[in-house]
Amino acid sequence: MGRFLLLIFLLISISAAADRSHSLLRTVPDVAAPADAAADDRLYCGSWWFSVETNNARFWRMVPPRCRGFVEEYMSGDRYASDSYAVAAESLAFAESVRIADDGKDAWVFDVDETLLSNIPYYAVNGYGSKLFNETSFNEWVSLGRAPALPASLRLYEELLVLGFQIVLLTGRSEAQRKITEDNLSSAGYHSWRSFILREACDIGKHAVDFKSERRVELEAQGFRIQGCSGDQWSDLLGSSMAKRSFKLPNPMYYID
Amino acid sequence: MGRFLLLIFLLISISAAADRSHSLLRTVPDVAAPADAAADDRLYCGSWWFSVETNNARFWRMVPPRCRGFVEEYMSGDRYASDSYAVAAESLAFAESVRIADDGKDAWVFDVDETLLSNIPYYAVNGYGSKLFNETSFNEWVSLGRAPALPASLRLYEELLVLGFQIVLLTGRSEAQRKITEDNLSSAGYHSWRSFILREACDIGKHAVDFKSERRVELEAQGFRIQGCSGDQWSDLLGSSMAKRSFKLPNPMYYID
Structure with a gap:
């Protein structure tokens, strides 16, 4: 159940990051954001990155604030060069x-x-x-x-x-x-x-x-x-x-x- | 210089994994494969995954052997669900x-x-x-x-x-x-x-x-x-x-x- 809530939270927070925060709140009742999910920037930002690179996420205007560290690490580390x-x-x-x-x-x-x-x-x-x-x-x-x-x-x-x-x-x-x-x-x-x-x-x-x-x-x-x-x-x-x-x-x- | 060799090795090994091992060997002379690069499956497989999901890599017939663990971890862990x-x-x-x-x-x-x-x-x-x-x-x-x-x-x-x-x-x-x-x-x-x-x-x-x-x-x-x-x-x-x-x-x- 904790995992279910985690995933629902991810779903909503990713959506929120794309400036469409209303999109699921209307249809997903009783959503709670577990502290450990909110803290898992790595998982959240990895999925955000997947959405960006596959062209699923469009029209975004800036990196979500919580992913600034993720992007910095990606761009300045071995992974960007390797990719x-x-x-x-x-x-x-x-x-x-x-x-x-x-x-x-x-x-x-x-x-x-x-x-x-x-x-x-x-x-x-x-x-x-x-x-x-x-x-x-x-x-x-x-x-x-x-x-x-x-x-x-x-x-x-x-x-x-x-x-x-x-x-x-x-x-x-x-x-x-x-x-x-x-x-x-x-x-x-x-x-x-x-x-x-x-x-x-x-x-x-x-x-x-x-x-x-x-x-x-x-x-x-x-x-x-x-x-x-x-x-x-x-x-x-x-x-x-x-x-x-x-x-x-x-x-x-x-x-x- | 070590990093340069690492990247060249990645370039070649990714190519090799796609069954086109000849493609760069011809044009990149004096290539050595540093032991630490060969061992870095996480970096290699992350980049392979990027290639696959963006449609850069095509016509591949199976997961590279060294990435079996990477794919298992991805599919059975939180990341696949999150993505x-x-x-x-x-x-x-x-x-x-x-x-x-x-x-x-x-x-x-x-x-x-x-x-x-x-x-x-x-x-x-x-x-x-x-x-x-x-x-x-x-x-x-x-x-x-x-x-x-x-x-x-x-x-x-x-x-x-x-x-x-x-x-x-x-x-x-x-x-x-x-x-x-x-x-x-x-x-x-x-x-x-x-x-x-x-x-x-x-x-x-x-x-x-x-x-x-x-x-x-x-x-x-x-x-x-x-x-x-x-x-x-x-x-x-x-x-x-x-x-x-x-x-x-x-x-x-x-x-x-």
């Missing part, structure tokens, strides 16, 4: 199975933030996603051009170039940030991309999934075969003209629609 | 936002195995997915009709009925198993489904994602609006006529294409 390398390994195994034609049209699309470049230095001093996103301070960070490479992605990127893929960068960053982002990518070790697509003035305000879908449609219209796509957001991967295989990198710090 | 309730909470929060019309056409599609019913009693005595799937012995288990409900899903199911959704069951089980599966579902507490779709003779051999897509297309042709879909396999969720929102339940025991 990122697992993604790279699966990506490369698929890439090696692709028969590259000699027309220069086999493309791999990469997102930038938390995919090729890591903003951990920024988020480490901004609560690891536990505070509301501050566009001004994030753009200041971007303007420094000092984001390091995500090591697993840099390694994958190099391998894809060797295999003969055309690399397309497709980011939600704006055209105004092109120069600093190109400089940042170069200094982080990236090179030889075929195309680098940022948001133009007409794209500002669009949902990322729509903007990125439109640009993938254009790539296909130009004759590209989008074999693979790598991104830390599902909005990098879903929509129209999806890649033959899409690869989801971990990111429990923020959600982009 | 399943997190899925149910997200599903219900969405369901409550749907405006149900009075034409009886707002549908929610459920998979059966590891979604409504749990086969843990079977897998607990069959290595938790660490052995190759044995269709004969699994069908014997099915024929007993004794699979318990997944508690989180049963709770969600009840709530959806109250909200007015039409429940459609869409399973890879065969028509020959209809009667025993209906009896099993009833004894586990499920009732009042609108439609129960199983594989007919012509569907045998089809990929699950194709079979299920075809049937969702038919449902839409019949006027149903597929608002939600719940399944433990990505092949339950992806393809044609996808639900407005799809919800991925955890399952590190097996993969269905």
Whole structure:
């Protein structure tokens, strides 16, 4: 019975964290929150993370306060690096199975933030996603051009170039940030991309999934075969003209629609 | 440097586990496997699980031998139950936002195995997915009709009925198993489904994602609006006529294409 109450509590508290606290209270009477369940941040936050990475949880605006420590530990410990390398390994195994034609049209699309470049230095001093996103301070960070490479992605990127893929960068960053982002990518070790697509003035305000879908449609219209796509957001991967295989990198710090 | 080698080793070992052991050996020279990395099953298997649940890892045929303990602990401990309730909470929060019309056409599609019913009693005595799937012995288990409900899903199911959704069951089980599966579902507490779709003779051999897509297309042709879909396999969720929102339940025991 204690376990039943624990689970009911989890159900409600996860729901509450998503700003929909009314959703179950109406239908689950006599709910008590056992102290030990309330204290089990590890279990709660692990399940929250599962919901986030599988795209079950959407439209969340910040990491639940009780999961700040969980996310910090995840991002700064071995697990984030290990998960990122697992993604790279699966990506490369698929890439090696692709028969590259000699027309220069086999493309791999990469997102930038938390995919090729890591903003951990920024988020480490901004609560690891536990505070509301501050566009001004994030753009200041971007303007420094000092984001390091995500090591697993840099390694994958190099391998894809060797295999003969055309690399397309497709980011939600704006055209105004092109120069600093190109400089940042170069200094982080990236090179030889075929195309680098940022948001133009007409794209500002669009949902990322729509903007990125439109640009993938254009790539296909130009004759590209989008074999693979790598991104830390599902909005990098879903929509129209999806890649033959899409690869989801971990990111429990923020959600982009 | 030790950490770099650790990560490279992880990259290779994860790849090897997926039966593609050649994939990186060719391109990563001078790789050594530090003893402590080899021993860190928890890190390795956590990343393997991330790959599986995000659909990065595909076409795997069994749990890597070193992850048998990880999967057993996950499935039999609090975490599987907690993750399943997190899925149910997200599903219900969405369901409550749907405006149900009075034409009886707002549908929610459920998979059966590891979604409504749990086969843990079977897998607990069959290595938790660490052995190759044995269709004969699994069908014997099915024929007993004794699979318990997944508690989180049963709770969600009840709530959806109250909200007015039409429940459609869409399973890879065969028509020959209809009667025993209906009896099993009833004894586990499920009732009042609108439609129960199983594989007919012509569907045998089809990929699950194709079979299920075809049937969702038919449902839409019949006027149903597929608002939600719940399944433990990505092949339950992806393809044609996808639900407005799809919800991925955890399952590190097996993969269905």
